[in-house]
Amino acid sequence: MTLQSIHSLPENITTTRPKRIIRNPDDMEAVMPEIHDRIDASRKAIAKGHPFAVAGEYLQNVIGMPADLNDPLLSVILPDESDIATDNDVGHLVSIENRRVTKSPAITQKYIGSVIMTVTSVCHQRCTHCFRKNVNDTISVLSDEAINQAFEDLDSIGGDNIFDIIMSGGEPLTVKPALIEKIALQRDQLNRKRGLRGVPPIHFSINTREPVVMPSTILNNPEMIEAIRHLNPLVISIQILHPREITHGFVDVMRIFRGMGIGLRTNHPILKGVNDDPNVLREMYTKLAEHGVFPKDLIHPIKSGIPREKCVTLERSMEIMRELVKRLPGTLLPRLQCCTPNLGKSFIDPFHMKKDGTFGYDMENGEIIGLRTKDGEKNQPASAM
Ligand code: SF4
Structure with missing residues (x-):
């Protein structure tokens, strides 16, 4: 200026x-x-x-x-x-009990083969759409004891079936680099033991919005960059809502992550008035691909702390996805999904038809017919829509 x-x-x-x-x-x-x-x-x-x-x-x-x-x-x-006036359904945050392989408070498990490790409740920003907004007021960071317990439990017969740990928060990249280093060391030890048992290694991925909210946390922090390099996540999934969130700082962080050979993805909710427009999403996905970031999940939010007036209908989310199919190459298409409280992720087919021949899902006896969770087990409760 x-x-x-x-x-x-x-x-x-x-x-x-x-x-x-x-x-x-x-x-x-x-x-x-x-x-x-x-x-x-x-x-x-x-x-x-x-x-x-x-x-x-x-x-x-x-x-x-x-x-x-x-x-x-x-x-x-x-x-x-x-x-x-809108609460998050806390079911999003709890494990499916009979699937849990560890009792560690650090670990949530909804899926076969994959767990979430919540390393902190701290975040530099408080997005109005955050599904943890009603629960992350108490500032806490994962203790050494909780990390030890998590890895002890993962070093077990049940733990051998886990292949993916998603590091999440709060904002996981607000923690001290030493905490990430400790987790990386524990993971290395666990993988050595798994190797001796003939079990494939466990991998980390990170879910973050920090490169959008405060890229300097990473750019000005060589110890954090080294800790991420040591953790060597297979994928970093970044929540980006709009093409304007692709700033110079964001691009610089992506360059660092790409230099480490980390796969970069974006998953984000559809928010009415913000990004419920196929043109906005097309622009965002195209720009992101220039920086090596590819779409993963486009989330139709359900009971996740976002008021109804800020959500589009399921039919509109499906329509947006069908429009994206027309406007983008297959490599730049996300999967449309919703996070079912208590049950986990369900993938939505944007071309699914109701009995009356229109696009959508029929509801019967409290279930959405044809919608299954990621593990294919149950339908979405209608009340969640
Ligand atoms: S940056 Fe992520 S964890 Fe933090 S408030 Fe926003 S959505 Fe929630």
Whole structure:
């Protein structure tokens, strides 16, 4: 921005740099007075207890300064009354008991062969659509004891059937690099023992939004980069909602991850008004592919803390997916899925037809006919729709 253009800014526009993390709407307003009304509309929800935090980098590089009052991405960081009235179904966060191979509080297991390791509840941002938004207020980071117990339990007959550990949070890349190093060391030891038993190695993957929210956490942190290199995840899945979230910082982080030979994917929810548009998604997937990031899952959110008014219908999600099929090569197509509370992921066929010949799924006796979980066992309860 030139000096001339700074001088010609309207009076209510500021050029002050935002704090690293903003946890108070007043601090956001101090750097973005031009969207006073939008911030003010959020104060009620925040005062009633809806979490609020936004990274200064996200404001500067994604929202942009000065901000646009009509920017749909503001709804991702600024809660409203509908957000406070919507709870996440905690079933998303619990294991299927008879499938669990470890009692470690660090591990959630819904699927055969795959577990989630929650390393922290901490996150630099509090997205309004976060499915953990009602549960991640207590700041906690995985203890050494919990890591030890998780790996002891995984070193068992049941554990030998696990081949994939998804590192998740909160935001897993907010932890100290030493914690990731410890996990990587434990994984190495476990894989040596598995090798002696003739069992294939266990791999890690990471689910993160940090390269979007605060890429400097990774870029300015050589120890974190080394810890990720040691963990050597097969895949890093990044939640990206919109093409504008592909910033210079994001691209630099992808370059580092690609240099380590890590597969890069994106999985993200469909949010009404933000990315429920096949053109927006096509632009995003095409741009991401230029940086080696390929789509994985396009999530139709169900009971995951997102208010109904911010979700599209199942039929609309299917329609968006059918449009993407027409506009993108197969390599750039995500799988349409929903996360069934208690049961896990179900894949949605965008061309599935109801009995009446229209696209969609019929419901009978509390089940959606034809929709199965990832492990193919059960249908989606109708109440979840
Ligand atoms: S960055 Fe991820 S964990 Fe953090 S609030 Fe957003 S969706 Fe939730």
